[in-house]
Amino acid sequence: MQPLEITAGTAISAMGRGVDATLDALRTRRSGLRPTDFGGIAEGHIGRVDGVEAHALPAALAKYDCRNNRLADMALNTDGFSSAVAEARAHYGADRVAVVLGTSTSGILSGEDAYRDRDPDTGRLPAGFDHEHTQDLFSLARYVRAVLDLRGPAFVVSTACASASKSFIDAHHLIEAGVCDAAVVGGADSLCRMTMRGFAALELISPSPCRPCDAARTGISIGEAAGFALLERSGARPAGSQSGIRASMLGHGASSDGHHMSSPHPRGEGAILAMRQALARAGLEPGAIDYINLHGTGTRANDAMEDVAVTELFGAATDCSSTKGWTGHTLGASGILETMIAALCITHGFKPGCLGVSQVDPAFRSKVLFDNLEGPVHRVMSNSFGFGGINCSLIFGPAA
Amino acid sequence: MMRVFVSGVSVWGPGLAGWEMARTVLRGAQPWTEEETMPPAPSILAANERRRTSPVVRLALAVAQEATAMSGHEPASLHSVFGSSNGDGVVVNDILQALAEPGRDVSPTQFHNSVHNAAAGYWTIGAGTRQPASCLGCHDATMGLSLLKAAAEVHVEQVSVLLCVYDRPLPEPMAEKRPTTSAFACALVLTPEQEPGSIASLAVRYRPDLADPALEAPRREALQALYVGNAAARALRLLESLATQRPDRIELSCLDQSIEIIVTPCSTAPAS
Numbered sequence: 001m002q003p004l005e006i007t008a009g010t011a012i013s014a015m016g017r018g019v020d021a022t023l024d025a026l027r028t029r030r031s032g033l034r035p036t037d038f039g040g041i042a043e044g045h046i047g048r049v050d051g052v053e054a055h056a057l058p059a060a061l062a063k064y065d066c067r068n069n070r071l072a073d074m075a076l077n078t079d080g081f082s083s084a085v086a087e088a089r090a091h092y093g094a095d096r097v098a099v100v101l102g103t104s105t106s107g108i109l110s111g112e113d114a115y116r117d118r119d120p121d122t123g124r125l126p127a128g129f130d131h132e133h134t135q136d137l138f139s140l141a142r143y144v145r146a147v148l149d150l151r152g153p154a155f156v157v158s159t160a161c162a163s164a165s166k167s168f169i170d171a172h173h174l175i176e177a178g179v180c181d182a183a184v185v186g187g188a189d190s191l192c193r194m195t196m197r198g199f200a201a202l203e204l205i206s207p208s209p210c211r212p213c214d215a216a217r218t219g220i221s222i223g224e225a226a227g228f229a230l231l232e233r234s235g236a237r238p239a240g241s242q243s244g245i246r247a248s249m250l251g252h253g254a255s256s257d258g259h260h261m262s263s264p265h266p267r268g269e270g271a272i273l274a275m276r277q278a279l280a281r282a283g284l285e286p287g288a289i290d291y292i293n294l295h296g297t298g299t300r301a302n303d304a305m306e307d308v309a310v311t312e313l314f315g316a317a318t319d320c321s322s323t324k325g326w327t328g329h330t331l332g333a334s335g336i337l338e339t340m341i342a343a344l345c346i347t348h349g350f351k352p353g354c355l356g357v358s359q360v361d362p363a364f365r366s367k368v369l370f371d372n373l374e375g376p377v378h379r380v381m382s383n384s385f386g387f388g389g390i391n392c393s394l395i396f397g398p399a400a
Numbered sequence: 401m402m403r404v405f406v407s408g409v410s411v412w413g414p415g416l417a418g419w420e421m422a423r424t425v426l427r428g429a430q431p432w433t434e435e436e437t438m439p440p441a442p443s444i445l446a447a448n449e450r451r452r453t454s455p456v457v458r459l460a461l462a463v464a465q466e467a468t469a470m471s472g473h474e475p476a477s478l479h480s481v482f483g484s485s486n487g488d489g490v491v492v493n494d495i496l497q498a499l500a501e502p503g504r505d506v507s508p509t510q511f512h513n514s515v516h517n518a519a520a521g522y523w524t525i526g527a528g529t530r531q532p533a534s535c536l537g538c539h540d541a542t543m544g545l546s547l548l549k550a551a552a553e554v555h556v557e558q559v560s561v562l563l564c565v566y567d568r569p570l571p572e573p574m575a576e577k578r579p580t581t582s583a584f585a586c587a588l589v590l591t592p593e594q595e596p597g598s599i600a601s602l603a604v605r606y607r608p609d610l611a612d613p614a615l616e617a618p619r620r621e622a623l624q625a626l627y628v629g630n631a632a633a634r635a636l637r638l639l640e641s642l643a644t645q646r647p648d649r650i651e652l653s654c655l656d657q658s659i660e661i662i663v664t665p666c667s668t669a670p671a672s
Contacts, residue, residue: 388521
């Protein structure tokens with residue numbers, strides 16, 4: 001494929017607000033996880049973003065107010081992202097900039113609160129609960145499109161934990177088909193009781209901060225994140241003002257396991273296919289990848305499957321790690337957060353080793369890093385897998 | 401402008417129980433009766449998986465299976481785009497109820513079935529496919545945007561794509577906030593080239609102006625309430641055009657803009 005440029009990018013997570021804070025946390029190996037203090041739940045650890053409760057949306061868009069859109073709005077106002085989009089809008093026209101965003105749960109926390117506040121006599125939800133502009137999936141894309149004053153096509157893609165990664169692929173299709181010239185991609189997933197209690201019901205929440213790839217790993221920590229990238233054709237307009245991250249998307253692959261709703265294919269056949277396609281589309285051999293940012297959730301099954309899949313294609317030759325020890329698993333937003341991490345690795349020449357690992361699983365055959373490594377990084381593969389058996393693999397390189 | 405071909409089609413809704421029956425109604429050869437019937441169990445799934453599927457998944461799989469069978473394409477060969485505004489409202493409602501009541505646990509099975517891509521997940525399991533699935537949620541604009549996304553994928557990847565758009569009514573108390581009057585689903589198999597069985601070509605484009613309501617609503621007066629009451633039923637005018645083999649221009653509203661579909665039947669036989 002013709003590479004697409006990421007001409008602006010930002011992310012916020014438990015590591016901090018924006019790419020500089022993210023870089024600092026990665027370099028100093030400072031985790032953002034804390035004991036769970038959210039939604040009346042005390043199990044495990046979470047990657048919570050500070051300041052969401054105090055953040056206000058613009059008054060004209062107050063009907064969209066919910067935790068997820070606040071998190072998204074905070075990200076839009078970080079690293080100059082909104083200004084970068086305004087430059088693209090001025091160049092291409094508002095009709096020609098799409099908004100393609102991923103989320104798994106959108107503003108469902110508002111729905112959870114509304115169910116708690118039902119009228120005890122009638123069972124009705126509170127009059128003030130605006131389902132369409134908060135809990136509904138489309139709310140995120142509508143809000144972002146409205147606040148950025150765009151008029152291109154906008155949709156939400158919701159493929160569980162692969163949502164934000166899938167948004168890059170779906171936006172590539174729109175740009176390549178000529179439906180738009182640029183796209184705001186990424187997404188947001190915010191803390192809510194549904195995912196925290198749901199993953200607890202599946203017995204996948206780690207009592208200690210998650211330790212992806214560790215021999216004694218005991219599950220995930222849930223985090224929240226929002227992030228965005230501005231995607232456009234290479235050289236289509238003069239470079240705008242520097243905003244956050246610059247990089248390019250060289251390839252992508254998506255596949256289905258067709259195996260099980262919540263368990264990955266044990267031999268990672270779907271994951272292998274997604275990675276293989278991403279390499280083929282980028283025109284690269286496995287040896288051209290310098291670092292793989294794993295999905296690496298910290299569950300027994302995911303990490304073991306991903307090790308098998310990575311080893312199948314890369315042997316033990318390619319450095320890989322998961323960064324979820326810093327942020328927790330940010331679910332549908334993990335794809336955009338980890339894209340920003342991939343771009344930071346390329347721009348600043350380092351690879352983050354898994355956090356909190358005392359012993360890499362001895363069954364693993366891939367080359368898992370557990371300390372940071374300094375040195376040039378040209379190309380990074382970033383994996384995301386989700387319930388329903390969906391796999392996405394993206395490849396990033398330096399800005400053209 | 402993206403041009404794709406329709407090689408399979410299906411619909412399931414009140415009085416529209418599968419394409420063969422719906423076709424006669426959509427052509428006006430039979431009157432429409434507002435009778436809801438349950439879609440057939442998804443034979444594509446093994447018995448143990450079938451038991452786990454909810455009504456909304458069965459609805460989506462019924463049309464996905466029928467359209468695929470008509471197209472003559474192997475289910476495992478198709479990319480897919482699934483679109484739904486409401487997702488699985490019954491499962492989400494049960495979880496929200498559980499979360500509101502102290503001491504109640506969330507069911508692990510319900511949790512993994514609550515993801516918006518559950519229907520797509522069951523489809524890929526049933527079809528035994530490794531092909532990618534996209535899953536969109538776009539409120540009232542779901543049909544138009546899912547079609548736009550599917551057409552772009554057909555056009556760029558030069559592959560055949562199953563498009564499946566479905567919605568069922570939400571249970572109370574959420575139903576009051578998001579009324580949906582009946583279950584409705586449709587599916588199209590879209591191909592990059594004309595095939596012997598192609599029904600029509602669709603030229604799809606995003607238009608920078610609001611849709612004309614007269615070009616969005618179904619032509620048959622009797623179907624107006626169905627069209628208004630379910631986001632997936634925005635497909636009705638397109639389905640009418642496919643059933644009558646009549647050229648048509650359709651505009652689906654999409655926030656403040658629209659998605660235009662120009663339908664050109666492949667058959668030269670006169671509409672009956």
